[in-house]
Amino acid sequence: MKYAQINNELHDEHMDDVVAMLCRKESNPANCDDIRRAVGYFWPYRYENLDLPGGLNAAVSLKNLGVDHETVVSSILSCYVLKDVISLEQIAHEFGDNVAVLVKSVRWMNALNESVDDVISDQKQAEYLRRMVLAVVEDVRAVLIKLVFRLERLKRLVKKEHSPTQQSIAKETLSLYAPLANRLGIGQIKWEMEDLAFRCLNPQAYQRIASALEEKRKDREDYIHSFVKELKKSLRKEKVRDFEVFGRPKHIFSIWKKMYKKQIQFEDLFDVRAVRVVVNRVTDCYKVLGVVHSNWKHIPSEFDDYIANPKNNGYQSLHTAVIGAGGKAVEVQIRTRTMNEHAEYGVAAHWRYKEGQTEDSQFQRTINALRQMLETTSVEDKGSADILSTELFSDRVFARTPKGKIFELPQGSTVLDFAYYVHTDIGHRCRGAKVDGRIVPLTFELKSGSEVEILTTREPRPSRDWLNSNLGYLHTSRARSKVRNWFKIQDHTQHIHDGKVICDRELKRLNATHIDIESVSKKLKLDNTNELYASLGRNDVSNAQFVSA
Template sequence: MTDKIGSYLNDQEKELVEKAYAFAAAAHSGQYRASGEEFIEHPLAVAAILSELEGDAQTLAAALLHDVVEDTSVKLEDISSEFGPEVARLVDGVTKLSRIQFHSRVEEQVSNLRKMFLAMADDWRVVVIRLADRLHNLRTLDALPREKQKQIAEETLEIYAPLAHRLGIWRFKWELEDLGFRYLHPEEYRALEQEIAAKQSEREAEAAMIIEQLHTKLEEAGIHADVQGRTKNLYSIYRKMKTQGRQLNEIYDLLAVRAIVDTVTDCYETLGIVHTLWKPMPGRFKDYIAMPKPNGYQSLHTTVLGPFGQPFEIQIRTREMDRTAEYGSAAHWRYKEGRADESFDQKMAWLRQLLDWQREMTDAGEFMEALKIDLFQDEVFVFTPKGDVIDLPVGSTPLDFAYRIHTDIGHHCTGAKVNGKLVPLSYKLQTGDIVEIMTSRHSTGPSRDWLDIVKTSQARSKIRSFFKKQVREEDVARGKASLEKEIQKLGVKWADIDEAGIFDKVLERLRYSDMQSLYAAISYGGISPVHVAGKVKDEIMRTQPSLMPQKEELQKPPTKQVKSPEEGVIVKGMSDFLVRLAKCCSPVPGDPIIGYITRGRGVTVHRIGCPTIQTLKDEERFIEVSWEAEVIGSYPVEILVEGYDRPGLFADVMAAIANVGSNISKATAEADSDGIARISAKFDIHDLDELKKLVADIRRIKGIISVDRAFGARR
């Protein structure tokens, strides 16, 4: 490694690397790996791998020190004082959270990945060090038990190899894939290796002939080119056999030829020469020069029929493109602190999108599954109307595109045009499509059906967050109404309490950040409104006793036995007025409600927050309504439950509903391909408190993701 770094680092930079080696060797003194070799051999090997990519001095120093904080008594502060904050930040980014107790291996794995992604967003060199670390661990995996080998190999194929692909570091990607394949499926690996080796001499002879023919023609055209040939890596061949259900003798494009030229013009001229030498296969040409991949990869790809009638792929690119293809982000070492220019920053946009949705996922298993889908995917490349390229997973829809552009565009999407024509929101986007999203300010937000349409975890997460926020707004309104009722019983005006600062003191005593949080807690049963009102009264008596009425009237209003749900509603300023509960939102006693005077049908009562209210334009026809103080009756509601599919989930939910004595009128269940079960249940309930208790009971059932109240329960 000394010779290698001497070829591109100056004396001061070499001194930093040598100092880091001496520090790490002293810290790891007396430590040995499972293979029996001294521990320092591992960080030294990691740094050597990175030196082959011409890693900068800070990266090499961090690579040498990357296990010091995790495996010795050295603290991060010691690294910072000895080597500076930049090296310390890189070391911290690759240090695992080994001193924290986790409930499961998945939780530990997710926590470490989250930490790495956050550090990577600040400095992408963190993940390059981690990839080199993983690569050397795989090279020396023989010393570990079989179960540990499988665990590391599986994680490599699911997370680290796709990360290398995303960063465009093909040199890492191929070796990570093949080593992961070797240890996860050793028998299949050996069988495929032997089968390919059996005809390797034939392929080498064919490659030599193709290379010679192409090189001769390019020289005649005055194009200076380096022409190379190689067999595709084992894991990519294995995946193609598995996904396409083929045997090796049915996989024809095992050979790839690469022509590396001086200029972009040379690339296209070379393409013309290739197509005159060999017949191109229809639909197998890709221009990644005009439309680069998000990781910065540029090249021309064409598949042609070779001299023996076998298809083979030719990749054509410039020397700078080849360096980016081999080293990906590592081709940008020279940018200060791992930060590149604006164009490179745009290529890393996928990471910021990844961070956006992963912050919203609290369940470790859900995060891991979403990460695997979003990292390891085939892509389509589509255009905005302005010509910007957006990459999405194969199978993505206009809704995925809308949420990739901006959350608000997704939420307010009303339709889409692809290539100038209206398409359904479920349309599967194709590479080259020009996508235009139509929006409306009057849109009430996403539909739950969209969860079955979208492909990306980002879009699904944003839609779920919308409904969670909607539920919170309803909770705030319900909680406030419940507290207002209890405060009214005290005989004190709400405005007087607020003006006297009583609520601020109560919030402090109860440890809530604001009134909205308190209202929401009251609604979902976290705290009783009676308890809060008691604290309000205590604070009044302690600081503002004059606010209390001289004589408290504690007469309890009579309970009203209603024959129909509508009889439990009071219309302000009117009596004997026809009242109808809106079927679009199905209010129950305890819901904050509002009335709307209809033509010929009296007053229709809606839940506050009902989407239908937004469509009612005549504000003068809204009227104040309230529930009777005590109502005994039954009211129809519908809930929507999401959970991880398992045997007995539906029965557990139905049992919870039956336990509160509710009459179930209709219930349905279905599960999607992601293993998510969706249950809809319609039943009668007495009031909001009973419903909240039921919802809390269902949320405690194993595997439940969400429980939401639907609009539209009907008798």
């Protein structure tokens, strides 16, 4: 059986053959035992609901990415059909806590799918959703597993007729999962997801671009072959060593996005003809760039140095475009082998290891501009692969309403803070809350991924206790400010009432009820009568000052 083959025929193979494939390159017998037992759990259910991706296909896809055995095992046990077959407690007992945490996170993401339909069309909510996913998962490998499951789901859906389910899954993919793959730097999965989702959503546009690519494929391949041959010759002449030069595939969704954004036709694209150069060292990258610009006229507007200025997801490469033979534009990407592997596999590259080799410190980097951080720790677990742990958004929490709307709050926020983030009036009328269906006190501290239902009364009745920091009702200055403003308004009304009583009493005592109060207000440099009453009520204006005026 071909190792890279991924299709439903896996279900028809002998179990031992599947296990052997998944255990390839595993030197630790204990790891293979784990994989065998996980496959054993799935095997009796392998023909159930074939419309959904199976654990075996996901496991093979992940194995092709070079992940560790825990990720392979977790992908099998995360399959939909095993949700009610094996509990998290049983998984922890049989396969260890790391696998249980991974399966728990994937199951949480599966459940999340049911409540996001109403928010993915809102760009801000979609971003909050992506952040929440990365904040909730305790191990980033769970996101990788979920991405592979989604890719497998799309492969099935694209073969079926147009349906609401197909459209919903495709939209969700472009809003949530493809950006997550990009944020983790896994270009290989991102591109395939985007093309499949785009094919579901806009089959006509997909087909037009696919046909345009195919129509001139032979001419384009011949042109690229000639360009590559000439470039290799020039690189050897300049004594550049250990390089690879090859044409790179174009992805239909990225072509469509560029055409749509720039409002240009397929023929006007610079990077339909594209070449990649891979070298060993960063200095070689710039040396190759010099060779390219010396031999072909470059297009200044198309040059980007992502080595000196990496993208937010850690992507590094030199991009340039030059005018080749016949006046045709050719895009050239230049990068090191490490950069190339990171661009293709992202965080998955952490597990593309050789036995006993520690991680490359270059992979320890910020993966986006929102303080997401992937921290790697070399852990020797009976010869298994390095474990990747995460500290994502450690200063933020993401919680959602029962309708799926997501709010971003500072770490330490309570359910009462959440009520004020939803709406000021909801906060004022808050009298209780449920978190994930369980009633909690107003001081309950939120965790990312929680579903929060606010219980309210008919009339607003904030408590002054809420402003007492020692009681722990409110963590955010935003919510405290709203409570203070409410009491300020209520106090202002009371001050006006008290001041009018004082005013009437003093005028009656002085037998001066005929005096124009408005003129008195102006003498005291107050805007109007209500301001006079409020000042008297607050004692900002004394009785003596009022009488003398």
